[in-house]
Amino acid sequence: MSQDQAAQHPLARAVKEPPADWSPQGIDTTVPSIARVYDAILGGKDNFPVDRAVAEELMRLAPRGRQSALYNRALLGRGVRLMAQQGIRQFIDLGSGLPTASNTHQMAQSVAPDARVVYVDNDPIVLAHGRALLAENDHTTVVTADFREPEQVLDHPDLTALIDFDQPVALLLFAVVHHIEDDEDPQGILAAYRDRLASGSHLFLTHFVTHGEETAELEKVMLADLGRGRFRTLAEITTFFDGFDLLEPGVVYNPLWRPEEPVADPLTLTERLVAGGLGRKP
Numbered sequence: 001m002s003q004d005q006a007a008q009h010p011l012a013r014a015v016k017e018p019p020a021d022w023s024p025q026g027i028d029t030t031v032p033s034i035a036r037v038y039d040a041i042l043g044g045k046d047n048f049p050v051d052r053a054v055a056e057e058l059m060r061l062a063p064r065g066r067q068s069a070l071y072n073r074a075l076l077g078r079g080v081r082l083m084a085q086q087g088i089r090q091f092i093d094l095g096s097g098l099p100t101a102s103n104t105h106q107m108a109q110s111v112a113p114d115a116r117v118v119y120v121d122n123d124p125i126v127l128a129h130g131r132a133l134l135a136e137n138d139h140t141t142v143v144t145a146d147f148r149e150p151e152q153v154l155d156h157p158d159l160t161a162l163i164d165f166d167q168p169v170a171l172l173l174f175a176v177v178h179h180i181e182d183d184e185d186p187q188g189i190l191a192a193y194r195d196r197l198a199s200g201s202h203l204f205l206t207h208f209v210t211h212g213e214e215t216a217e218l219e220k221v222m223l224a225d226l227g228r229g230r231f232r233t234l235a236e237i238t239t240f241f242d243g244f245d246l247l248e249p250g251v252v253y254n255p256l257w258r259p260e261e262p263v264a265d266p267l268t269l270t271e272r273l274v275a276g277g278l279g280r281k282p
């Protein structure tokens, strides 16, 4: 067989081009991961059959679930651009998820090229994919850590290399606090972050909203398949802003947070699935 023929052999191609379900080292592809299930819901490619099965189950219960995830990403974009326009130059994105279409650093740096962004996620796949995306961006990094350990996150050398805690910081917690149970003290965790932030810092947080029977099954599947998932009321979500001045319009369903286009009334369940708000530390 000539060299050319060898290169054309199907087996040679299989070695050169990893199969579609190739996974980076250290990633368990037999257990669904929150980051990869969310990626599958968004229509991304960084997921495996086990993740897609959970995504499909969730979308069976909430057929427009992808739209809800897109509202969440759209709000992230509005919030990050707004804070950058208002002069914030440091962003900590907790539970950042896998890179997708418009990421925090791209939105912040589109307004302020010198904006610094630290992504934090406890799923190592986020680091694996983030590294490639950020190879040439000196102002952005990815830290693998559990945000329930505020000290470990805030004192991480890769984070302190970029973040100056004497200056205002934007703390982003998009669609992640609902993965924390009540007995894990989400309020206490948030207070630990708040206490380290300078005056003028901001907290932007979004969270699944309970609608009783309408969302009970969805919550059950998240608990069963991902091990975590706690839907909360708007009042409960508002308590996460303790110590911050909640800015207009308060904690509202995602599409209603300072919309750039008119929003049809009444909202559908998809539109009421996630709510968010922005607070400023006095």
Ligand SMILES: C[S@@+](CC[C@H](N)C(=O)[O-])C[C@H]1O[C@@H](n2cnc3c(N)ncnc32)[C@H](O)[C@@H]1O
Pocket (backbone or CB within 6 Å): 034, 035, 036, 038, 072, 073, 076, 094, 095, 096, 097, 098, 120, 121, 122, 123, 126, 145, 146, 147, 148, 173, 174, 175, 176, 179
């Ligand atoms: C639903 S995704 C949200 C991604 C992104 N923030 C967004 O809103 O588009 C939740 C992310 O939080 C991460 N996560 C869950 N629990 C975490 C924890 N204890 N510490 C750090 N990250 C966590 C998951 O790995 C996942 O990437």
